[in-house]
Amino acid sequence: MNAVTDHAKSSRAGIQSENVLQRMWRQRADYLYVLPAIVVMLVVIAYPVYYTIELSFFKTPPGLQLRDKVFIGVDNYSAILSSEVFWRVTLNTVIWTLASTLIAFVLGFGAALALHRDFFGRGVLRAILIIPWVISAVAASYIWKWIYHSDFGIIGIVLVQLGIVDRPPNFIDSVGTVLPSLIVVNIWREFPFAMIMLMAGLQTVPDQLLRAAQVDGASAWQRFWHVTFPYLSGVSTVTILLLAVANFNSFIIPWIMTGGGPSNASHIWITHIYELAFGRQRWGVAAAYSVLLFIIVMTLGYFYVRALSGNERKENRA
Amino acid sequence: MAQVVLKDLIKTYGSVYAVNNVSLTVNDGEFVALVGPSGCGKTTTLNLVAGLIPITGGDIVIGDRVVNDLDPKDRDIAMVFQNYALYPQKSVYNNLAFPLQMRRLPKDEIDRKVRDAAKVLDMTHLLERKPRELSGGQQQRVALGRALVRDPAVFLMDEPLSNLDAKLRVQMRSEIKRFHQDLKATIIYVTHDQLEAVTMADKMAVMNGGFLQQYDTPAQVFAHPLNMFVASFIGSPAMSLVPLEASTANGMSVLTSAEGWALPLSPLNARKVAAAKSKKIVLGARHSTIKLHKSAQPGAIPAKVYTVEPTGDVTFVQAFLSGSLVNISVPPAVHVAPDEQVWLEFDQDRIHLFDGETEMALHAD
Numbered sequence: 001m002n003a004v005t006d007h008a009k010s011s012r013a014g015i016q017s018e019n020v021l022q023r024m025w026r027q028r029a030d031y032l033y034v035l036p037a038i039v040v041m042l043v044v045i046a047y048p049v050y051y052t053i054e055l056s057f058f059k060t061p062p063g064l065q066l067r068d069k070v071f072i073g074v075d076n077y078s079a080i081l082s083s084e085v086f087w088r089v090t091l092n093t094v095i096w097t098l099a100s101t102l103i104a105f106v107l108g109f110g111a112a113l114a115l116h117r118d119f120f121g122r123g124v125l126r127a128i129l130i131i132p133w134v135i136s137a138v139a140a141s142y143i144w145k146w147i148y149h150s151d152f153g154i155i156g157i158v159l160v161q162l163g164i165v166d167r168p169p170n171f172i173d174s175v176g177t178v179l180p181s182l183i184v185v186n187i188w189r190e191f192p193f194a195m196i197m198l199m200a201g202l203q204t205v206p207d208q209l210l211r212a213a214q215v216d217g218a219s220a221w222q223r224f225w226h227v228t229f230p231y232l233s234g235v236s237t238v239t240i241l242l243l244a245v246a247n248f249n250s251f252i253i254p255w256i257m258t259g260g261g262p263s264n265a266s267h268i269w270i271t272h273i274y275e276l277a278f279g280r281q282r283w284g285v286a287a288a289y290s291v292l293l294f295i296i297v298m299t300l301g302y303f304y305v306r307a308l309s310g311n312e313r314k315e316n317r318a
Numbered sequence: 319m320a321q322v323v324l325k326d327l328i329k330t331y332g333s334v335y336a337v338n339n340v341s342l343t344v345n346d347g348e349f350v351a352l353v354g355p356s357g358c359g360k361t362t363t364l365n366l367v368a369g370l371i372p373i374t375g376g377d378i379v380i381g382d383r384v385v386n387d388l389d390p391k392d393r394d395i396a397m398v399f400q401n402y403a404l405y406p407q408k409s410v411y412n413n414l415a416f417p418l419q420m421r422r423l424p425k426d427e428i429d430r431k432v433r434d435a436a437k438v439l440d441m442t443h444l445l446e447r448k449p450r451e452l453s454g455g456q457q458q459r460v461a462l463g464r465a466l467v468r469d470p471a472v473f474l475m476d477e478p479l480s481n482l483d484a485k486l487r488v489q490m491r492s493e494i495k496r497f498h499q500d501l502k503a504t505i506i507y508v509t510h511d512q513l514e515a516v517t518m519a520d521k522m523a524v525m526n527g528g529f530l531q532q533y534d535t536p537a538q539v540f541a542h543p544l545n546m547f548v549a550s551f552i553g554s555p556a557m558s559l560v561p562l563e564a565s566t567a568n569g570m571s572v573l574t575s576a577e578g579w580a581l582p583l584s585p586l587n588a589r590k591v592a593a594a595k596s597k598k599i600v601l602g603a604r605h606s607t608i609k610l611h612k613s614a615q616p617g618a619i620p621a622k623v624y625t626v627e628p629t630g631d632v633t634f635v636q637a638f639l640s641g642s643l644v645n646i647s648v649p650p651a652v653h654v655a656p657d658e659q660v661w662l663e664f665d666q667d668r669i670h671l672f673d674g675e676t677e678m679a680l681h682a683d
Binding site: 206208209211212213214215216217218222226227230 | 405
């Protein structure tokens with residue numbers, strides 16, 4: 001055992017004493033094999049990232065061609081950070097991401113727990129609950145637009161007929177209700193994802209452990225807290241992070257249902273960037289926005305990878 | 319500690335009887351093994367006693383209470399599981415303390431009981447560890463400890479040694495036996511390993527197909543199996559069973575084989591055969607009661623060697639007799655080869671006779 005470790009150590013030390021270029025040269029054949037993939041990656045990923053960063057330091061007047069852009073340093077960034085719209089959109093994005101993620105997770109958790117027990121019609125119910133997740137987001141957005149419609153929407157009609165309101169509420173055309181209304185649609189769409197993840201997680205909870213806890217005198221709630229929940233902490237972290245990243249990058253639902261309006265009340269970062277770039281041809285500002293977004297998403301990604309490898313570490317120790 | 323009484327216990331799943339009219343009494347301080355092949359209903363029976371699954375019919379009495387409708391926690395039982403079932407995120411200390419915390423005992427009392435249990439099981443030095451940092455044997459000892467801190471009326475053990483390797487299993491077997499002797503605990507112990515049952519239990523309940531086949535001391539079950547199932551399940555290698563036909567020759571009662579030979583019966587065995595309802599008789603004999611001859615002897619019947627398994631102390635010979643395989647143990651000095659013709663002599667006082675139709679042991683009335 002010791003001999004093996006020592007050997008591994010010394011050979012690693014040997015490699016470390018080589019410099020990177022020498023090592024690459026020694027393994028040149030390996031690089032040759034992955035070269036085509038690297039070239040494709042550089043063209044489709046690295047170059048756009050680089051170009052976006054470059055563009056974020058330029059002004060692109062709508063009257064000029066893109067190659068005649070004007071270098072303005074960090075002016076785009078300072079303009080963004082000092083603009084009122086930026087803070088409005090950022091607040092919207094935070095509300096949108098946090099509310100969607102947490103409520104979708106809690107609903108998904110509840111659905112997973114409910115479906116974990118055996119009862120008549122479980123398979124059918126599970127299939128029905130997955131529908132929102134599998135239908136196209138574009139189709140769902142249009143359907144919900146009609147459901148919310150102030151003249152023909154089913155919700156408004158029902159509310160009026162029940163006598164709760166005098167006339168149908170204007171869900172997506174008023175500043176106060178538009179964001180919550182869109183969040184409801186988003187939650188409806190993605191809670192099945194949390195449900196599926198947690199249902200898979202629940203299957204890893206050993207039955208004998210739950211029985212042991214039952215014999216030990218734990219109530220249903222205590223069994224959940226002391227046995228089920230610890231088993232789900234890993235999958236919960238991953239689910240929440242995946243949902244958060246997806247929500248942070250949402251586009252389809254707000255863009256199709258409201259296009260960010262009224263008066264930016266439902267703009268989130270991605271829709272705002274899209275509008276700046278392709279609606280108003282302000283490429284430089286949009287690029288600067290994108291760079292900021294990139295930094296934030298990469299930070300979330302870092303925690304995601306850390307959570308994943310943290311789980312692996314735990315399993316390896318076990 | 320308390321006695322446990324099962325009265326006409328029934329558990330059905332749809333039309334399937336998992337436990338079928340099982341009645342037995344476990345006396346105070348007794349170690350009873352429920353033994354049988356997988357799917358025989360032994361674990362279901364244990365779960366019924368624990369209250370983890372509801373009973374369909376009958377009564378379960380622990381101490382002087384009928385516990386049919388009580389929750390597991392109110393039955394005054396503790397359970398040890400096959401996979402240890404330790405809480406992975408809790409330290410050994412908290413695993414042991416958990417059942418006491420659930421009962422809302424004062425902290426200092428919990429601490430005292432946990433440390434006492436740890437001392438009894440010699441694992442005080444492990445209290446701060448997590449279950450994953452323990453070996454299989456240590457984990458099972460923690461599981462025992464978690465049962466012990468409760469000071470329950472009955473210990474229920476569900477194949478607690480099955481996950482351990484062979485050497486540890488033998489060691490833990492004696493530890494559990496010791497545990498039983500020291501605590502004078504009432505223990506119901508489920509196992510599919512008849513050796514565990516025979517070596518540890520005061521009494522064993524042999525189950526098959528949901529039915530209780532026989533409930534007696536291991537020695538009695540071994541010496542007087544009530545039916546062919548018990549006869550073939552208990553003992554290693556298993557008792558050999560040879561289906562034959564009862565008839566008479568020269569005024570003597572004999573068992574005849576399709577191979578043409580006849581085995582004369584002693585007067586006692588003749589009376590047993592006479593009590594049978596049919597002519598089909600199954601001859602049963604344990605390996606150590608059969609004598610193997612290499613030449614024809616009066617009273618010995620011919621058989622052909624199939625396999626020879628030397629184990630050091632004894633050599634096990636399997637031979638074909640009237641179409642059935644028969645196990646015989648011979649001293650290692652005896653050399654036989656596969657396909658060799660041998661002659662087997664049965665000890666009339668130690669053979670078992672079963673009715674070929676009812677599969678029940680025959681008695682001379």
